[in-house]
Amino acid sequence: MRAKFQSKEEQRKFFLDVKKATKMGSRKLSRLLDLKSRGGLESYTACRTSPELSIVKKLEELSGLKANYEIIHNNKNVMVKRKIVTMPYEEAENILRKRFGDMHYSEILKFIEQDENLDDIANKLRSYGYRFDNHIIVRALGSLKLSRRFGLLEKFDEMGCAVLDGYVQNSRGSFLVRFSLGFLRQKLSAKNCKIGFIINDDYSKVKIFPLKGGKKLSASDNRLLRFHIPTRFPLKHNSRVKVLLNPKDFGYSLTDFVQDEDARKLAHKALERGFVIHPVRSTTNNAMGDIVLEYKDRKILIEITRFEKQQAANWKLGQVLLQRINYPSFTNFLILNKGVLSKSHLRAFDRIVVTPITVDFGGDWENRALDFIEKSIQT
DNA sequence: CCGCTGAACCGATGGCGGTT
DNA sequence: AACCGCCATCGGTTCAGCGG
Incomplete structure (x- = not known):
């Protein structure tokens, strides 16, 4: 008792x-x-x-x-609950600056950036002749470490970010956020990429950024990437968050993130002509076509198919209808081979306001398609 | 005041399986 | 390929207590 x-x-x-x-x-x-x-x-x-x-x-x-x-009764300790609570960053900075001075404080920051073990840092400080209570100092050091990781020192800035779907789950006392970015998975895990993250005000978006001494962006299985978020952030089990990352931070461009190969080619040419790639990545799941471009305040959804049989047109029709319903404000195009569409298909596409563009997928088909899109938008 | 230590706790990381 | 549910293990961080 x-x-x-x-x-x-x-x-x-x-x-x-x-x-x-x-x-x-x-x-x-x-x-x-x-x-x-x-x-x-x-x-x-x-x-x-x-x-x-x-x-x-x-x-x-x-x-x-x-x-x-x-x-x-039956409570071992009521004053200090056995729950790990990180010291607020401001308090940690105050304590450390006061105790070790500005110069050694910046050295501490360097140690933290190099991901040194907290005890090692404490011992180094002792070797300088400082004497102090571990209990407080190591906590303060831990606070610096975590504050960096949790983006508490950064501003939330989503400029130039790709937006991906993330899924949140409980995982033994912390949240696990997973998201899919197939091609990047192998490259990032090979590079042993460490990240920090920052969450926006309403906890709907998490931006991740490379951070030396951060936490690992690890692979969940063959396809997904994932990282942990401590339970101190009010996320929900089995919910979704948008995962934002700036491809440039990781050494890529937005076009690299385009999944479909033809769409990626088109995106490259489109960028040269002043189009912008819509940040939300098109995936099979969000029915956003193969790529969405932005041009003069318009959002242009493009589906590309190399099918040559007429049956394919039937199911493309269904696919783009879904896209129209999900994103009614977008302007839709379908790029496909000549001769695939019958007259009734043409009427159907016209009815649901999707403009087919026929190309031969040879030579400079990308620019010809973009010519068409530019022209049809201007009218 | 300070420093050390064992252990609790939790986050990180490696998986597995299954469905849509 | 994306989506989702879950497990086991390991090791770092923090707590609580002991003691200089």
Whole structure:
């Protein structure tokens, strides 16, 4: 059983008062109470833990003082819960600057960036002649480390970012965010890519960025990438977040992220002509066609198919209808071979406002398609 | 005040399986 | 290929206590 004081201050005051009243320090008091050492009394005085009830009672008897507390049954410790809580960044910076000075503080930051072990850093500081309480300093160091990782030092900026679908799940005390980016998976895991992340205000978007000394962006299986987010961030089990990343940060461009090969070719040419690639990546799942371009405030959804049989037109018709329904504000095009569409197909595409562009997929088909798109948008 | 240590806890990482 | 559910293990961080 433990004694729970009203506040840490009251607890500290009680132990100090007892020492004063009895004219004894922790050493003598511990001996009197038959304690193994005086460590416990020190911890109680420093409010690291809430005190054992029997000890408080004996101290009350000894000193004649009355303590104000409630009794906690079957609870080992009520004051300091066994839950890992990171020190706020500002507090950590304050403590470290005050204790080690600006110069050594920047050196500490360097150690953190190099992902040095916290104990190693503490020991290095000791080797400089500093003396300090591990309990506080290592926590402060841990705070610096995590604050960097959690993007607490960055501003949320989604300029130039690709937007991907992420899935959140609980995973033994932390959230696991997974997202699909097939081609990048192998490259990033080969590079042993470390990342930090930053979450926007309404917790709907997570931006990741490469960070030395960050956490690993690891592969979940053959296809998915994933990373952990601590439970201190209010995400939800089995929910979705948008995962944002700037391809440039990772040494890629947005066109590299285009999944379909023909669409990627088209995207390259389109960029040269002043089109912009829509940040939300087209996948088979979001029915956003093969690529979405932006041009003069228009969003242009393009589906590309090399099919030559007429049956293929039937199912493309269904596919683009789905795209029209999901993204009614977009302007839709279908790039395909000549002679695939019958007259009734043409009427159908016209009805659902999708413009077919026929090409031969040879020579410079990309620019010819883009010519067509530019022209049809201007009218 | 300070420093050390064992252990609890949790995050990171490696998987597996299955469905759409 | 994307989506989803879950497990096991390992090792780093933090806590609580002991003691200089």
